[in-house]
Amino acid sequence: xxxxxxxxxxxxxxxxxxxxxxxxxxxxxxxxxxxxxxxxxxxxxxxxxxxxxxxxxxxxxxxxxxxxxxxxxxxxxxxxxxxxxxxxxxxxxxxxxxxxxxxxxxxxxxxxxxxxxxxxxxxxxxxxxxxxxxxxxxxxxxxxxxxxxxxxxxxxxxxxxxxxxxxxxxxxxxxxxxxxxxxxxxxxxxxxxxxxxxxxxxxxxxxxxxxxxxxxxxxxxxxxxxxxxxxxxxxxxxxxxxxxxxxxxxxxxxxxxxxxxxxxxxxxxxxxxxxxxxxxxxxxxxxxxxxxxxxxxxxxxxxxxxxxxxxxxxxxxxxxxxxxxxxxxxxxxxxxxxxxxxxxxxxxxxxxxxxxxxxxxxxxxxxxxxxxxxxxxxxxxxxxxxxxxxxxxxxxxxxxxxxxxxxxxxxxxxxxxxxxxxxxxxxxxxxxxxxxxxxxxxxxxxxxxxxxxxxxxxxxxxxxxxxxxxxxxxxxxxxxxxxxxxxxxxxxxxxxxxxxxxxxx
Numbered sequence: 001x002x003x004x005x006x007x008x009x010x011x012x013x014x015x016x017x018x019x020x021x022x023x024x025x026x027x028x029x030x031x032x033x034x035x036x037x038x039x040x041x042x043x044x045x046x047x048x049x050x051x052x053x054x055x056x057x058x059x060x061x062x063x064x065x066x067x068x069x070x071x072x073x074x075x076x077x078x079x080x081x082x083x084x085x086x087x088x089x090x091x092x093x094x095x096x097x098x099x100x101x102x103x104x105x106x107x108x109x110x111x112x113x114x115x116x117x118x119x120x121x122x123x124x125x126x127x128x129x130x131x132x133x134x135x136x137x138x139x140x141x142x143x144x145x146x147x148x149x150x151x152x153x154x155x156x157x158x159x160x161x162x163x164x165x166x167x168x169x170x171x172x173x174x175x176x177x178x179x180x181x182x183x184x185x186x187x188x189x190x191x192x193x194x195x196x197x198x199x200x201x202x203x204x205x206x207x208x209x210x211x212x213x214x215x216x217x218x219x220x221x222x223x224x225x226x227x228x229x230x231x232x233x234x235x236x237x238x239x240x241x242x243x244x245x246x247x248x249x250x251x252x253x254x255x256x257x258x259x260x261x262x263x264x265x266x267x268x269x270x271x272x273x274x275x276x277x278x279x280x281x282x283x284x285x286x287x288x289x290x291x292x293x294x295x296x297x298x299x300x301x302x303x304x305x306x307x308x309x310x311x312x313x314x315x316x317x318x319x320x321x322x323x324x325x326x327x328x329x330x331x332x333x334x335x336x337x338x339x340x341x342x343x344x345x346x347x348x349x350x351x352x353x354x355x356x357x358x359x360x361x362x363x364x365x366x367x368x369x370x371x372x373x374x375x376x377x378x379x380x381x382x383x384x385x386x387x388x389x390x391x392x393x394x395x396x397x398x399x400x401x402x403x404x405x406x407x408x409x410x411x412x413x414x415x416x417x418x419x420x421x422x423x424x425x426x427x428x429x430x431x432x433x434x435x436x437x438x439x440x441x442x443x444x445x446x447x448x449x450x451x452x453x454x455x456x457x458x459x460x461x462x463x464x465x466x467x468x469x470x471x472x473x474x475x476x477x478x479x480x481x482x483x484x485x486x487x488x489x490x491x492x493x494x495x496x497x498x499x500x501x502x503x504x505x
Contacts (some may be wrong), residue, residue: 011421016047022208022288024077028033028055030066036180037061042072045151059139060130063446066169067180068142075178077145078206079284084455085492087428089114090128093121095455096425102137103164103268104243113425137264141165142178144271149175151201156183178271199264204257205274207283209288210309213253215503218283219313221239222333223324225340228384232236240276240316241383242269249277249316258283279406279424279455282311290457294500297489299474303500310503312495318453319423320384322411326404326440339399346387346397387412405441415439424455451495460487470501 007027015023023040030053031036037055038044045185055061058068058075068075083094093114096102101110110133111118118173124134129136145163146294148154160171177181200330221231229238240247245265252259258281262273278284295304306312315321327343328336385393390412414420420434421427430448435446446464451459461467462484471478476485490497 007054007056009054009069011050012040013052016042016052019043022286024074024208025080025208025284025287026082026139028061028074029053030055030060030064035066036069037066037074038069039072039074040075044069044071050064056129057129057131057136059135062139063131063135068178070179075139075146076204076206078208079278081107081208081284081289084282084284086122087456089121090124092425092427093125093133094129097133097136097140098271099423099425100140100164100243100269100272100275101485102133103271107133113421119123132251132390137164138174139178140271142174144274145171145183145377146179146186147173147201147203148267149183151203151265155341158267161185162270162418164268164271179333188227189237199267200271201262201264201267203260203262203274205251205260205278205281205283206257207281208286208288209256210287211253211258211283211311212307212309215310215499216253216313217305219499225337225344225384226228227344227382229381236335236383238316238380239383239387240269240273242266242272244268247273249273251277251281253281261350276316277300282314285311285457288468290496292454293493294490295498299476300490300497301359303504307500307503310496310499312451312455312457312499314455315453316358316386318424318426318449319387319412319415320450322415322422322455323384323390323408325445326329326408326411327400329440329445331371335397342399343390343393343397344385346393364388387415391416403440410438411435412439422449422453424453425452428454428456451498455497459498460490461498462487464498466505467498467501470504473504474501 012023012027012029016029027040028037029042029047031047031051032053033047033051033370037058053064055064068336083091085091095112096110098114101113107118107121111121114121119197124138125132131139136174141164145159146356147167148162149156149157156171157168160168161170164241165171165174175181175186180188217234217236218233220229220236224230227239229236234253235250237248237250241248242264247262247264247269250261260274260277262270264270266274285443291304291308295301324336324340327339351374355390395405398408411420413436415422421431431454432446432450434448435441436443444461445459447459451461462480468478468480468483471483477483487494487497
């Protein structure tokens, strides 16, 4: 699908003929005469019409017996922006699959989290994407395997299990089928292992231009916390809490891509780490569509023209964003950072998982101990405090009003109990209902979390003081009710309008 409509052959073929990068990730081009599939912007000669088929996902192209083009690497293209826009079951499923839910919990786990039967989930995904959840997860595993083959010196057997395959044979068969070559040949054809130590992976995260990197880094720099994240020399660096261990990510915007260096205690976390970094920098957005809609309003047009490609900085951890949002209620960013810094200082540095225990639990000696994040010369960063850890913090750790402290604890209990899902795959409407039922959380906090934690691109914070100041600066009404009504013209990209108004303030 493109924007929720069936793939139109003529429109798709024109995009391929013009090598339009804006459509990378929206659909994939299958060339029956060569047996490969490409991204629309592939620099190769445009195939003849009779030899072309279009697919809504790389998994669908693979199911049709096509292998990935080694020239344009369609599996590494930006994801479709519709999965951020859509709050339905298919959109939620795609966000969960990207985060590795199928690899960790299987299709039954994915279906259970979505509240549907496996059969019905399979039917919905096949109808829209041409492939079921297993095929979609398999395509992601193949991409993870290729990254590890080309950017690390790990043995192929280690890569097989790190990428999520159940056996070396399954790994070999899948790589041959998807890339038309055995794993050893991909390593020969690739760039070769990169220097950085065990557990370090360096890769490029593609995006659709333009990207206003300065706005993105400035936003994050104003909110950094000691020991959690930092902005330095044009790069954003932060600690990560991942399903199988901890990690660090260093993200550096460049022309056409974001250079990412990931240091992971367990390489099985590569796919979730990549998904969370892409989410944080909003790299799957379609900035041209966003800017066109916002610039249609004469009041916003100058701001959009001055800063094309502004993104909505999102989150790698929904609970972290909830704590940050509550701590910021009715106080300045500076004050909130001081409060959160004190809170984090009261939580002991989490001990890294013992790698020998990991090997023993797995029943296999297939994974070698990896270097810990931060051991390459820079100060170590850890991920934000977990909900479980926060519940163990004494009252003295919360330098804030009692009501706000108890609100944070209530959110932590709801997350630990499984009643509140603050990750992008959660049900946005249900999450908002659960949040506003907690004393101390109102419309602003719920909306802020919908925008940054859940990734909703169409949230407007009409009561936000900085939004109202920005509206005044742009000669827009600053009365919340009037401004909220006015903002409907910016739908479905009101979250991006909020960023522009914050910048104007």
